[in-house]
Amino acid sequence: MTAARFDVDALALDPETRIVVCCGSGGVGKTTTAAAIALRAAEAGRTVVVLTIDPARRLAQSMGLTELDNVPRPVAGVDTAKGGELHAMMLDMKRTFDEIVSAHSTPDRAEQIFANPFYQSLSSSFAGTQEYMAMEKLGQLRALDQWELIVVDTPPSRSALDFLDAPQRLGRFLDGRMLRLLLAPARAGGRAYFKVVGASFSLFTRVLTRIIGTEVLRDLSAFVGALETMFGGFRERSQKTYELLKTPGTAFVVVAAPEPDALREASYFVDRLSAESMPLAGLVLNRVRTSRAPRLSAERAEVAADTLDEAGEHEVTAAVLRVHAALAHQAARDRRMRDRFSSARPGVPLVEVPALPTDVHDLDGLRRVAGSMSAYGPPPPARTTGKAG
Amino acid sequence: MVTGKGGAGKTTVAAALAVALAAGGRRTLVVEVEGRQGLAQLFDTPPLPYEERRIAAAAGGGEVRALAVDVEEALLEYLEMFYNLRSAGRALRKLGAIDFATTIAPGMRDVLLTGKVKEAVTRTEHGHRVYDAVVVDAPPTGRITRFLNVTAEVAGLARVGPVKSQSEGVMAVLRSPQTAVHVVTLLEEMPVQETVDAVTELRAARLPVGSVIVNMTRLPLLPQPALTRAAAGEVDRAELRAGLAAAGLAPALAAPLAAEAVEHAERWEVEDRNRATVAELGLPTYELPFLSDAVDLGGLYELAEILCESGIGTP
Secondary structure (H helix, E strand, C coil), X not given: CCCCECCHHHHHCCCCCCEEEEECCXXXXXXXXXXHHHHHHHHCCCEEEEEECCCCHHHHHHCCCCCCCCCCEECCXXXXXXXXXXXXXXXXXXXXXXXXXHHCCCXXXXXXHHHCHHHHHHHHHCCCHHHHHHHHHHHHHHHHCCCCEEEEECCCCCCCCHHHHHHHHHHHHHCCHHHHHHHHHHHHCCHHHHHHHHHHHHHHHHHHHHHHCHHHHHHHHHHHHHHHHXXXXXXXXXXXXXXXXXXXCEEEEEEECCCHHHHHHHHHHHHHHHHCCCCEEEEEEEEECCCCCCCCCHHHHHHHHHHHHHHCCCHHHHHHHHHHXXXXXXXHHXXXXXXXXXXXXXXXXXXXXXXXXXXXXXXXXXXXXXXXXXXXXXXCCCCCCCCCC | CEEECCCCCHHHHHXXXXXXXXXXXXXXXXXXXXXXXXXXHHHCCCCCCCXXXXXXXXXXXXXXXXXXXXXXXXXXXXXXXXXXXXXXXXXXXXXXXXXXXXXXXXXXXXXXXXXXXXXXXXXXXXXXXCCCEEEEXXXXXXXXXXXXXXXXXXXXCCCCCHHHHHHHHHHHHHHCCCCCEEEEECCCHHHHHHHHHHHHHHHHCCCCEEEEEEEEECCCCCCCCHHHHHHCCCCCHHHHHHHHHHCCCCHHHHHHHHHHHHXXXXXXXXXXXXXXXXXXXXXXXXXXXXXXXXXXXXXXXXXXXXXXXXXXXXX
């Protein structure tokens, strides 16, 4: 049941890899993994951009992500000796949405849309907007064609699948039946329309009017009317980016922690990728606890500690043995978690990143994380041609 | 209301709190609002329907019921209750209008979800409240203030009319002393930062913050002063070798074990720093221990007992 080892260098340093998408449920270290992969590739000589969604404050600061201007900025402190570069940006979801609106309408109309309460809600809080905008930004970065590699972190939703599903849901929604139904009176005007849609629409407006009032209904119609020119655009765009994810050169890295929930999400995601024929590079298992003295079992350490305590001597040694016992116990649990995943999904290459005593918040920390994902350890090897594996 | 950063154990704590508050023959309801069926997994039952079901027993004849709120169902229920429009609602659902309304209308989802919670809180039977306490496994810290601040959220949607009065009724309950928002955190940098942010936001929105529940805490295994010294990277190797020999173990283990002790102490020091940050919030703080195996039903009761003894949620 030993899975093949996922080697981040074989992926990130391969000139044919153009997009790496890091997916996984919230709180498993996706942002750190994405940043570490990007840094690794940049220091090996590639021109890289990393799109992060919600980085921890100190990590963001260390990457120079203090300004939210929705464009990639060069990261200082990256070793550029091999000719690589690292750019980083943090997604501003509302701004990305605003940019799409501006690009597809006249300034007057855009202003109208921005002022509409429905737009404000949709662009800032609709579950799924963040995923859609992450995909949109990825599409934009790819279209600019300034980078050899784009590494994407995905939004912190509870389900990793949201990243794949939400954009299409929003796309469908924005050019959906209901919006057209609301729009219809504005277009068809008067009686002809009511003959067609008839009862269902009058029922719809009656209920809506009763619950939310005519004023709101007017806002809604105005919103739908203003967005009309962009219908189809949304769906088309999300479809295009979705297709981009299936092209050769894109690879998914699933990120998890040795916890039942995180691994369950990872399994769902792995199955989904295979169903969609999307390329899975491997699983990064973060925060794995490992013992430095693997031969000394938790049980033996406990017994030895008890012996010392009973004799009433070597108090500190007994305590150190208990530290080891706790760690060995944790390590065994993490190993069981990993093995359970690997035996159910034997084809998935896997790499473990050891749990660190402190949070990763600088480039050195990212280098260490990347090093543990690589077969070569810390210094990235020079790589010229060819595709591994 | 139980919130927290993803991964901090918000659902587990919500469930444990519901069990704790049901002790002594009381009845509680634990509500799930994000459709993830986390409660069913925790209590090891089939997926929960949109229906209040008995899910666990508590000490002294107490009872815990669980409910997974479905937004569409909640809207249908609302239409029926206030407008007698159940069948119209069903027809609209077929058209996709219900999905549409709950998706696009700003705050509509939240006002429906919190509205259902308010209904359960205020429901009476024979002149008594049906539930002694209602515990909500609420959205994570990043979204909690928006979720609870329903009147502000629907302000753009409803300046007058039924949604406005409905949201005002919900808000009155949420802002009253009957409500407490508990924030679950871990002693790690990001969860603590998010806790501080959430508490600031909740306070600014005049929502009643209850306590901080620090989950998965560990006690330092090293005695002082060895702990502080280890955190600075110092472990007495000679003493360690002697101790290992006395216990019949290879003295060569001293190096790796010393490294493990240093990491343990470093981790503890980071946790302690984060603990100090939490303390600065000036809120009642409760600590729950780390359970070495994944939380099962037994572990859940263990956590419930600790919460029960802590006196959390008792007036």
